[in-house]
Amino acid sequence: TQLLEQSPQFLSIQEGENLTVYCNSSSVFSSLQWYRQEPGEGPVLLVTVVTGGEVKKLKRLTFQFGDARKDSSLHITAAQPGDTGLYLCAGARVMGNKLVFGAGTILRVKS
Amino acid sequence: DAGITQSPRYKITETGRQVTLMCHQTWSHSYMFWYRQDLGHGLRLIYYSAAADITDKGEVPDGYVVSRSKTENFPLTLESATRSQTSVYFCASSVQGSYEQYFGPGTRLTVT
Numbered sequence: 001t002q003l004l005e006q007s008p009q010f011l012s013i014q015e016g017e018n019l020t021v022y023c024n025s026s027s028v029f030s031s032l033q034w035y036r037q038e039p040g041e042g043p044v045l046l047v048t049v050v051t052g053g054e055v056k057k058l059k060r061l062t063f064q065f066g067d068a069r070k071d072s073s074l075h076i077t078a079a080q081p082g083d084t085g086l087y088l089c090a091g092a093r094v095m096g097n098k099l100v101f102g103a104g105t106i107l108r109v110k111s
Numbered sequence: 112d113a114g115i116t117q118s119p120r121y122k123i124t125e126t127g128r129q130v131t132l133m134c135h136q137t138w139s140h141s142y143m144f145w146y147r148q149d150l151g152h153g154l155r156l157i158y159y160s161a162a163a164d165i166t167d168k169g170e171v172p173d174g175y176v177v178s179r180s181k182t183e184n185f186p187l188t189l190e191s192a193t194r195s196q197t198s199v200y201f202c203a204s205s206v207q208g209s210y211e212q213y214f215g216p217g218t219r220l221t222v223t
Contacts, residue, residue, distance in 0.1 A: 006153075030210075031210055033210065033211065035214075041216055041217070042203070042214030042215050042216050042217050043214050044214070045211055045212070045213070048211055088154065090154075090212075092210035097142045097159070097161070097205055097207065097209070098144075098156060098159060098169070099156075099210060099212060101146075101153040101155075103152060104153050
């Protein structure tokens with residue numbers, strides 16, 4: 001059982017469409033991160049959200065941390081083929097530097 | 112700026128053999144981590160280290176051994192490889208007090 005549940009597991013959309021990826025848990029996290037991973041490479045950090053209700057924007061990507069710090073969402077506006085990849089959410093527990101990762105969402109954007 | 116490197120990038124080994132995966136970082140980050148990535152499971156923590164000579168188990172440590180004699184290196188050893196250890200292994204590092212981790216490119220290990 002994953003501590004962090006991501007949905008959907010797989011998403012295939014056309015260029016220009018909008019999408020949202022969800023990351024849910026029954027546990028509280030001190031912070032939550034989103035990573036993007038391309039085939040053959042390691043995950044790369046996109047953003048860290050710390051405060052409940054926090055919203056961060058990175059160009060066409062909008063990240064939100066739930067008020068109770070148990071869930072997060074990633075919204076992409078007008079998706080492009082370059083957005084294709086595996087998106088991972090990761091939660092930080094209060095103690096230590098360790099992260100708990102979700103299973104990931106594979107996004108494919110077709111041109 | 113080399114960052115964090117892993118070697119080898121690809122490895123095929125036989126069941127029962129010992130194999131060591133190397134991880135090297137040039138940032139002097141105090142924390143280092145080893146994960147395995149399998150379809151449907153995401154990244155699972157094997158071992159981590161808070162500093163040289165300080166290591167601790169993660170979620171899936173069985174069958175693995177780590178050491179950290181120097182801050183910059185964190186090798187992972189499979190003492191007697193099994194087919195269930197076929198996976199992609201990622202090393203990561205972070206600054207003490209920060210949860211932001213920086214990942215290496217990964218090692219794809221196949222145990223036949």
